[in-house]
Amino acid sequence: METAYIEVQKLSKTYSAKNGTVEALKEISLSIPQNEIFGIIGLSGAGKSTLVRCLNLLEKPDSGTVIINGEDLLTLSKEQLRIRRQKIGMIFQHFNLLEQQTVLENVCFPLEIRGIPVKQRKEKALQLLKQVGLEDKAKAYPSQLSGGQKQRVAIARVLANDPDILLCDEATSALDPETTKIILNLLKEIHDTMGITIVIITHEMKVIQEICTQMAVLHKGSLQECGSAEEILKNPKSKAAKRLLMIKETEEETDYVG
Amino acid sequence: MPNLGIDVLFKGTNFLRLLEGLWVAVRISLISVAISIALGLVMGMLMTSKNKILKMILRLYLEIVRIMPQMVLLFVVYFGTTRVFGWNLSAEYSAIIVFSFWGVAEMGDLVRGALISIPKIQYESAQALGMTQPMTYLYVILPQAVRRLIPLSINLITRMIKTTSLVMMIGIVEVLKVAQQIIEANRRTSPNAVFGVFAVVFLLYFLICWPISKLAGYLEKRWA
Numbered sequence: 001m002e003t004a005y006i007e008v009q010k011l012s013k014t015y016s017a018k019n020g021t022v023e024a025l026k027e028i029s030l031s032i033p034q035n036e037i038f039g040i041i042g043l044s045g046a047g048k049s050t051l052v053r054c055l056n057l058l059e060k061p062d063s064g065t066v067i068i069n070g071e072d073l074l075t076l077s078k079e080q081l082r083i084r085r086q087k088i089g090m091i092f093q094h095f096n097l098l099e100q101q102t103v104l105e106n107v108c109f110p111l112e113i114r115g116i117p118v119k120q121r122k123e124k125a126l127q128l129l130k131q132v133g134l135e136d137k138a139k140a141y142p143s144q145l146s147g148g149q150k151q152r153v154a155i156a157r158v159l160a161n162d163p164d165i166l167l168c169d170e171a172t173s174a175l176d177p178e179t180t181k182i183i184l185n186l187l188k189e190i191h192d193t194m195g196i197t198i199v200i201i202t203h204e205m206k207v208i209q210e211i212c213t214q215m216a217v218l219h220k221g222s223l224q225e226c227g228s229a230e231e232i233l234k235n236p237k238s239k240a241a242k243r244l245l246m247i248k249e250t251e252e253e254t255d256y257v258g
Numbered sequence: 259m260p261n262l263g264i265d266v267l268f269k270g271t272n273f274l275r276l277l278e279g280l281w282v283a284v285r286i287s288l289i290s291v292a293i294s295i296a297l298g299l300v301m302g303m304l305m306t307s308k309n310k311i312l313k314m315i316l317r318l319y320l321e322i323v324r325i326m327p328q329m330v331l332l333f334v335v336y337f338g339t340t341r342v343f344g345w346n347l348s349a350e351y352s353a354i355i356v357f358s359f360w361g362v363a364e365m366g367d368l369v370r371g372a373l374i375s376i377p378k379i380q381y382e383s384a385q386a387l388g389m390t391q392p393m394t395y396l397y398v399i400l401p402q403a404v405r406r407l408i409p410l411s412i413n414l415i416t417r418m419i420k421t422t423s424l425v426m427m428i429g430i431v432e433v434l435k436v437a438q439q440i441i442e443a444n445r446r447t448s449p450n451a452v453f454g455v456f457a458v459v460f461l462l463y464f465l466i467c468w469p470i471s472k473l474a475g476y477l478e479k480r481w482a
Contacts, residue, residue: 053382056386058382058385058386082385082388082389082390083388084388085385085386085387085388086387086388088386089386090383090386092379092382092383094379096379096380096383098397098398098401099402100401100405100481109387109397110387110388113387113388113389113393114388157387158387161387161388167386
């Protein structure tokens with residue numbers, strides 16, 4: 001077994017809602033080895049979004065530790081954390097591009113924040129756009145792009161920081177199956193060529209099946225199962241994993257009908 | 259066709275005087291609007307703060323502005339504070355103070371509304387890119403908030419321009435006061451001027467406010 005690159009230990013997080021408290025994460029421990037594509041699956045409300053937000057501390061856990069590459073994120077100062085975050089890329093379900101700026105400007109944006117000179121910025125951004133297959137859209141605005149294209153811009157933008165980790169929060173959930181495939185292939189290609197550890201949050205087994213090498217199953221804030229994706233897909237042990245696989249099968253059936 | 263009484267405006271320097279009066283009104287409103295927008299942005303950000311005491315103070319300020327008629331505020335500042343504190347405040351400064359006092363509060367509330375309407379994920383994605391708090395506001399949050407603010411703040415700005423007609427009550431000779439003077443002076447020779455002159459005043463206000471509405475429409479489209 002490789003050494004863990006991302007190590008989460010006994011992570012707990014409770015939200016106070018209007019009617020009592022919600023335990024979003026219950027003592028979750030898992031380790032993600034370097035250079036894997038790690039899928040975290042669960043139904044909505046399973047706590048997967050909270051978990052991924054704890055990996056770059058967008059959410060502060062109530063207890064537990066998050067160690068990335070031997071560094072305990074919770075001990076970092078605000079400024080150190082900010083710098084560290086630049087190497088932990090994140091993409092979202094709704095892309096979150098700057099709508100008032102062109103595609104090129106969007107990709108240049110993280111470089112601008114880091115104070116890279118204009119010329120280098122542009123060069124790198126154009127190269128990244130080429131990598132995601134959108135070099136001809138550099139001058140377009142996000143509103144002129146399709147969902148899949150927007151997500152590709154978001155990926156180019158995230159790569160501008162040369163991250164060593166890429167967190168994908170339901171990155172394909174707003175896309176149709178065709179486009180989902182294209183995005184997943186792109187993520188795989190990025191993983192293969194750049195050696196980035198990818199963590200994918202999803203509620204679709206298909207996504208896991210397509211590209212993940214390892215996976216974890218979350219249900220109501222607790223970890224049900226964790227291990228090789230192939231193993232779990234073939235032989236799910238936990239109830240939650242079995243149920244998620246069943247959902248997938250019914251989905252495929254309806255795909256036939258449709 | 260009845261005599262509309264517009265001819266009065268072409269006597270002597272009447273029309274020029276009217277325009278000078280208009281400039282006074284525009285000057286007061288422009289300065290107040292500029293102050294309101296600048297401080298309103300700050301006020302709005304402060305209003306979203308989690309500090310309870312700060313929030314309560316700002317809330318109280320907003321309520322005072324909402325409850326007090328602008329005319330009462332003008333009287334309090336121009337006649338009241340000058341007497342009580344013995345300072346020398348010109349009518350125009352008093353007007354600018356009152357209008358800014360009003361504008362900052364209302365603008366602040368609009369900014370607050372726009373800011374809290376920006377989804378949390380926008381803050382999150384900015385942080386995930388490793389941006390500092392000020393950068394997040396400057397590059398991500400404010401541009402989106404400003405777009406939502408445009409229609410609302412245009413409403414406030416035109417309202418402020420129109421309300422400058424009240425400042426004649428503290429002795430400022432602005433466009434409406436000049437109009438009155440012209441009408442009074444010509445009461446015998448052309449009694450119909452009361453219609454023509456006020457109609458022209460109406461037109462002048464329209465000419466000031468309409469381009470602002472147009473500009474707002476344009477900006478909204480461009481930034482959409």
